Amino acid sequence: MSVITYRQALRDTLRAEMLRDDDVLLLGEEIGLFEGSYKITEGLLNEFGEQRVRDTPISEEGFVGAAVGTAMMGLRPVVELMTINFSLIAVDQIINHAAKVYGMFGGQTSVPMVIRTPGGGGQQLGATHSQNIELFYAFVPGLKVLAPSSPADAAAMLRAAVRDDDPVMLLENLGLYNSKGEVPDGDESVAEIGRAAVTREGSDITLIGYSRMAAMSLRVAEELAEQDVSVEVVDLRSLRPLDRQTVVDSVRKTGCAVIAEDDWLTYGIGAEVAASIQEGAFDYLDAPVRRVAMAEVPLPYAKPLENAALPSTESITTAVKETLSAVGKRVG
């Protein structure tokens, strides 16, 4: 067992997948000579050469679409979009093409491609560089959308994404790149796409998150354990398909739920999860489902404003405590 960063897990897995399969090639801005804006592709150009690690011009629509075309020809492109915000420039190729080619042509050709891209606020990058727009992609049948919260998951999900025959969006998180976690030595595990995970068992309340919010939820659960509160944490992991059953099974056990999400509340991922809970666990609910989400503003630059707008361990803890108090469980 080694303790490595989320960044290292992604980089090691990319390299291993390229060694395993000659059809895997990388495309993206600054991934070669510059070694990646966030250094996920460090050393890969040197090792694999320009044909397999291809620097692209600033042409998101062009190179994401070109990746779709190479995938239609049977290659396995892994595209890096510098941030999820730039995916908006490629949205026609992602939604109208990558997600449609398999079904629209009656299953004649699959599109085995991966789009890796980090999102997330908290880096003082301002309104256009801090969005969590995963919902746009999680909305679309034909895409598979993954959001790993730990180094081990990042590795296992990237491995799954590269080997899958469908277009997979692997949503990374700027706030997680330096986070550390245990990854088994020589790990070859392949995540099952479409499965959530109970990352901590508990009995008092279900706390649901994904990506950075799943990691944060675990910390909240650990802190509350010291106050004798037993929090069960569900990490969604896969935003499409969404594993409603795991969520609902947990809420049926605990009777109440809080959802932590980094995106905007209205129409957000949490809204879908809350709707699933009311449909699947209505009779088991002892309190309304609470959502902790980003304030509905374009994210500001100034640190106090940005901090105030984003969910935090404090705001999640508050929502958990208020929900427990509503069902008559005293905390601390």
Place this chain on the structure above:
Amino acid sequence: MADTAKAKGGGTAKSTGGRRRSRKDSTTPAAGGTTPGVADEKPDVLLDYYRRMVLVRRFEERTGQAYTQARIGGYCHLNLGEEATVVGLMDALRERDYLYTNYRDHGYAILKGMSPRRVMAELYGRSDGVAKGWGGSMHMYDTEARMLGGYGIVGGQLPLATGAALAVTYRGGDEVVMCQMGDGTTNIGAWHESLNLASLWNLPIVYTIVNNFTGMGTSVDASSAEPDLYKRGSAFRIEGVRVDGRDVLAVRDAAADVVEKARSEQRPYILECTSHRLKGHSVVDPAKYRTEEQVAEARANDPVAAFEQHLEKAGVLTEEKKKEISDAVKEEVADAADFAENSPSPDVSTLFDYTYATPVANESRRMPADPVFAE
């Protein structure tokens, strides 16, 4: 190569200059103009081109008819008036070359090697359609024929085709990708991004513009600051060629030239084929935005009629041969329509068969009124 204009890459193309929208080097020969080269061709080859042009013409007429009878739904864009372009382009491709097109794709699909029966069945939305009824008119696709799709989003096919050419070079193959589009497409971002990538990466691809001078109802002059579209690759050092798209031999020669250059040089090329739609943008479009003169000019330059006359004059096409071809094509088209008519509709039980190629846990298979949790 008759009536061919060229623009070199590297900025040597002459601008038409300022706001004056001159079409001085556009290719619009007078009605009944010559088709040089007929005398140099083998009669069998000429007759085969003629047969293919008539096939596209009759197929599209039949398609329009079926559409107005509501046998075909959705949008329906026909290749009427573009038969010489379609035949010339497809003749220049080798069997193993790849093709991407826009939504005006029926003729290309057939001449790239797809069965007219299965194309018509797709138009009818039947289970024997090439895409089993999932695509319709705008989305013909056949892996075996290497027709990698008709696409409904203007310009959407350009990055895909560019990527397919990248895959060819990645594997060290010698295939060429042809990417067909309309004139309006040269104004979308995907055009500029794709050309830049193809030139930077030395990809074997021919971007083929079918210029009928009208993007739906907006003229090229009203939409393109450089209306000589074949020059628009100059910013990317891509050489462009314009040819009269109503002259099948000129199209074939120009296309064969750029296709083989793309193959041997591993470089992108632009080929612009000018023609006029005989009908509106789609079957339901009465094309009121066109002047009577424009309509009359298009009719007078009907490429099928013109080629027929040339072949008759040259003594290649006899009355007997004409009837023989006409009868054979009629039968082929009628057979395609019968096949489509008799093909069953896709079964509703197949609704969830093509969302994902790799089966995935928790994929939603609920029907509209189903509860999310069935218990």
